[in-house]
Amino acid sequence: MVENVKELLKAHEGITHEVYLDNENSTAVPKDVVDAMLPYYNQRAYGNPTLTHKPGWEAFEVIMKSAQKISKFLGAKILEEITFTPGETEANNLALMGAAFANKHKGKKIVISEIEPINVLHVTELLQKFGFTTTKIPVDREGFLNLEKLKEAVDKETVLASIATANNEIGTIQPVKEAIDIVKDKNPDALFHTDASDAYGRIPLNVQDLKVDLATVSSYKILGPRGIGALYVKEGVNVDKILEGQIGTQKLWPGVENTPLIVGFTKASELAFQDFAANVKRMSMLRDKLADGIFAELSDLRFNGPKGDKRVPDNANISILRCEGEALTIELSLKGVYVSSGSACSRRLLQPSHVLVAIGRRFSEAHGSILMKTTRYHTEEDITYVLNVLPSAVNRIRGIVGSTGVD
Amino acid sequence: MSRVPLPYTQKVLDLFRNPKNLGKMEDATVVAVSGNPACGDMITFYLKISDQEIIEKASFESYGCAANIATASIVTEMVKGLSLESAWEDVTWKKVTEEVGGLPSVKFHCGVLAVGAVKRAIRKYYEQRGSAPSWLPKELTFEEKQALEEEELAKTLAKRLHVAEEK
Numbered sequence: 001m002v003e004n005v006k007e008l009l010k011a012h013e014g015i016t017h018e019v020y021l022d023n024e025n026s027t028a029v030p031k032d033v034v035d036a037m038l039p040y041y042n043q044r045a046y047g048n049p050t051l052t053h054k055p056g057w058e059a060f061e062v063i064m065k066s067a068q069k070i071s072k073f074l075g076a077k078i079l080e081e082i083t084f085t086p087g088e089t090e091a092n093n094l095a096l097m098g099a100a101f102a103n104k105h106k107g108k109k110i111v112i113s114e115i116e117p118i119n120v121l122h123v124t125e126l127l128q129k130f131g132f133t134t135t136k137i138p139v140d141r142e143g144f145l146n147l148e149k150l151k152e153a154v155d156k157e158t159v160l161a162s163i164a165t166a167n168n169e170i171g172t173i174q175p176v177k178e179a180i181d182i183v184k185d186k187n188p189d190a191l192f193h194t195d196a197s198d199a200y201g202r203i204p205l206n207v208q209d210l211k212v213d214l215a216t217v218s219s220y221k222i223l224g225p226r227g228i229g230a231l232y233v234k235e236g237v238n239v240d241k242i243l244e245g246q247i248g249t250q251k252l253w254p255g256v257e258n259t260p261l262i263v264g265f266t267k268a269s270e271l272a273f274q275d276f277a278a279n280v281k282r283m284s285m286l287r288d289k290l291a292d293g294i295f296a297e298l299s300d301l302r303f304n305g306p307k308g309d310k311r312v313p314d315n316a317n318i319s320i321l322r323c324e325g326e327a328l329t330i331e332l333s334l335k336g337v338y339v340s341s342g343s344a345c346s347r348r349l350l351q352p353s354h355v356l357v358a359i360g361r362r363f364s365e366a367h368g369s370i371l372m373k374t375t376r377y378h379t380e381e382d383i384t385y386v387l388n389v390l391p392s393a394v395n396r397i398r399g400i401v402g403s404t405g406v407d
Numbered sequence: 408m409s410r411v412p413l414p415y416t417q418k419v420l421d422l423f424r425n426p427k428n429l430g431k432m433e434d435a436t437v438v439a440v441s442g443n444p445a446c447g448d449m450i451t452f453y454l455k456i457s458d459q460e461i462i463e464k465a466s467f468e469s470y471g472c473a474a475n476i477a478t479a480s481i482v483t484e485m486v487k488g489l490s491l492e493s494a495w496e497d498v499t500w501k502k503v504t505e506e507v508g509g510l511p512s513v514k515f516h517c518g519v520l521a522v523g524a525v526k527r528a529i530r531k532y533y534e535q536r537g538s539a540p541s542w543l544p545k546e547l548t549f550e551e552k553q554a555l556e557e558e559e560l561a562k563t564l565a566k567r568l569h570v571a572e573e574k
Contacts, residue, residue: 001511004414011420324447326472330415330423343447343472352447357568363561364470367447400476402431402468404440404451 015336019382021290021372022340023314024168027223029264030377036267037225040260049257050248059259063249066266073269074196074215074232075206083231083252084262088197088218089119091231092162094252095193095214096123098239099160100132106189107157110134113145113174114358115167117195121354132159141360142306143172150179154186161192165199165215169342169355169371170305171315173203177210184211191237197221197229201272202280202312213237219261223375224268228261279376284313286374286383291316293387298394302365304356314373317342319356319365323397328370331393337386342369415473416508422477427484428466435466437535439528441520441554444470445561448517450479452524456532460491467521474507474514478521481506491529492542498522500550516553523554 020028040046045062047055067079076082085091100110110124114136124134135153138146145163154161161183166173180192193214199205201222207215215232219225233239233252241247245254272279294316295301302319305311320328325341332339342353343366351357352366361369374383415423432438432453442449448471455464465483469476482503486494503518504510510518526548533539547555 001412001414004416007417008415008420011424322470324471324475326447327423327476330420330473334424351564363445363447363565367444400426400429400468401470402429402451404449404468404470 011334012336015334017382017385018336018338019378019386020338021374021378021386022338023221023223023373023375024371025340026226027220027375029220029225030223030268030271032271033224033264033267037260037264040263045259048248049259059257060249063257063259063262066262069266070217070230070269071232073200073273074217075208076232077208077235081232081235083233083250084257084265085229085231085253086227086258087229088117088195088216088221090253091216091218091229092117092119092193092195093123094231094239094242095216095233096120096160096162097127097242098252099191099193099214099237100127100130101242102238102240103159103189103191104130104132107159108132109155109157109159111137111150111153111158111161111183113137113139113163115139115143115169115172115355116162116164117168117197118354120162120164120195137163139172139358142310143167143170143355143359144306144310145174145179147175147178147182151182151186154183154190156187158183158187158190161190162194163192164195164197165205166196166203166312167305167355168198169315169353170317170359171198171311172305173199173310173312176212180211198312198315201269201276202283202314207232207234214239219265219268222268222272223377225261225264228258228265230265280313282376283374286378286380287314287316287372289380289383290372290374290386291318293383294318294390297387297391302361304359304361304369314375316372316374317369318372319361319369320394321365321368322401323368323394324401325368325370327397327400328368328393331397332390335389335393337389337393339370339372341367342371343367413474413511413514415477415511418481418506418508419473419477419510422480422507423473426467426469426476426480428464428480428487429468430466431468432464432466435464437528437532439524439531441524441527441558442471443558443561445565446557447471448475448520448557450475450521450524452479452483452521452528454486454525454528454532456491462486462489462491462494467524471517472514474510474517475520477507478503478510478518479524482518482521482525486525491532492540494525495529495542498525516557519550519553520557523548523550526551527554 045058049059325343356366435453
């Protein structure tokens with residue numbers, strides 16, 4: 001199989017321009033961030049932060065300073081409310097499992113939305129084995145949570161609600177404040193977690209203003225290195241750790257702290273927040289140019305998720321009818337444009353994106369969807385290049401579909 | 408969303424980029440479809456069959472991934488010039504997979520679907536004529552059953568998830 005990849009890569013030779021838009025699934029890490037990380041591998045602070053020597057104390061210092069900065073960006077009260085984890089998946093696992101186990105005496109009902117990230121869906125499935133039940137709140141055609149249904153679902157047995165601040169696939173910004181008020185009004189003891197990974201660095205976010213109990217953020221979603229994220233746990237909220245091991249500076253996550261990744265995540269956060277308004281404006285300008293351009297060039301499209309200020313600035317998700325998504329991602333790759341698709345084509349189970357299904361898209365609309373996320377590092381020339389190659393790529397795939405496609 | 412790595416072979420990529428025998432055939436003797444747009448996996452086969460029951464021409468259209476396109480295309484190549492009996496007996500999904508240099512296991516069903524469509528076309532040809540040769544089994548073959556199963560699965564899933572029916 002590895003030999004095949006060699007040939008696939010060879011097929012990309014001669015590409016004149018590359019535009020990476022699959023920032024949902026992984027990102028390139030900017031040089032500034034890498035440069036900030038490198039000294040922490042072998043020049044300083046490479047010690048274990050719990051040990052009594054200079055490299056250890058250096059590590060302790062930089063980790064605490066990093067937690068302080070992240071806590072400020074999130075609007076947390078104290079740095080101890082921040083736990084670094086190896087990523088969004090782990091932070092969400094810790095939030096849901098840890099909060100459910102620590103508070104199971106209060107009730108065993110969990111409330112989430114139908115469009116939560118896969119890891120949240122899977123954790124709630126796992127928690128069923130421990131006697132927890134989950135209610136999934138439906139969303140409307142733009143992905144907004146049905147607050148009436150949320151109100152109906154929460155009762156005295158509810159231990160935890162988890163609603164992402166912004167959806168990772170269709171960019172919908174949820175009315176999290178209202179949702180928290182509804183949950184707390186019906187059950188002041190119920191905890192509220194939000195996966196804020198797709199909101200962090202994109203929309204104003206303040207955990208104290210929101211009165212949220214737990215919040216997840218992820219490094220690579222803001223162009224930091226992969227393998228690091230954080231969970232905010234409000235002071236006084238009980239969460240059990242979910243992994244066993246040597247406890248260091250963080251009581252909720254065992255193992256040796258990864259100082260360079262923590263530094264990289266912090267640097268990426270600083271860059272995202274240092275020109276926050278300008279960054280947001282740039283992402284949304286490029287995203288609009290991209291989406292509007294695609295709609296100008298092609299017909300039979302659906303724009304997935306809301307438009308305007310209820311959508312995060314970087315996300316464009318478009319269903320291209322009579323065009324299969326996986327085939328399109330390959331066709332675009334051969335032209336240097338990298339996107340992902342909500343197609344289920346590589347699965348025998350035939351299940352396309354659960355988010356697109358939840359907002360009422362038909363399966364074929366989900367199979368033909370592409371997801372693109374702009375960053376402040378894209379240029380207008382990048383977008384122009386995409387708009388130059390995308391229509392012919394779509395038309396070639398539609399040509400293969402011919403009369404076989406529907407819609 | 409799936410996250411299965413898919414290192415396609417050179418042959419799959421070549422057939423994806425330059426599919427052979429692509430397109431609707433106006434003078435087709437028989438047309439058959441397998442799969443469903445809901446699966447993200449659908450193939451239409453066009454066969455031109457001579458009076459001597461030889462497949463003179465074969466073409467396809469595909470709503471599907473690169474493996475779907477490649478297997479459909481290779482099947483049109485494989486059946487061209489064959490008698491209906493040889494096409495029925497010799498073109499199996501395993502041979503199709505071999506012909507494209509192998510497929511990731513999650514993509515085996517693409518080859519199965521392509522062969523299922525050819526078998527449906529052959530069956531349909533004899534149904535249209537109102538006679539069936541002795542070599543044509545009454546029971547559905549593995550590939551035909553799989554195609555049927557995939558189509559049913561899509562319907563069941565759509566119903567369970569309350570997805571609007573495909574037009």
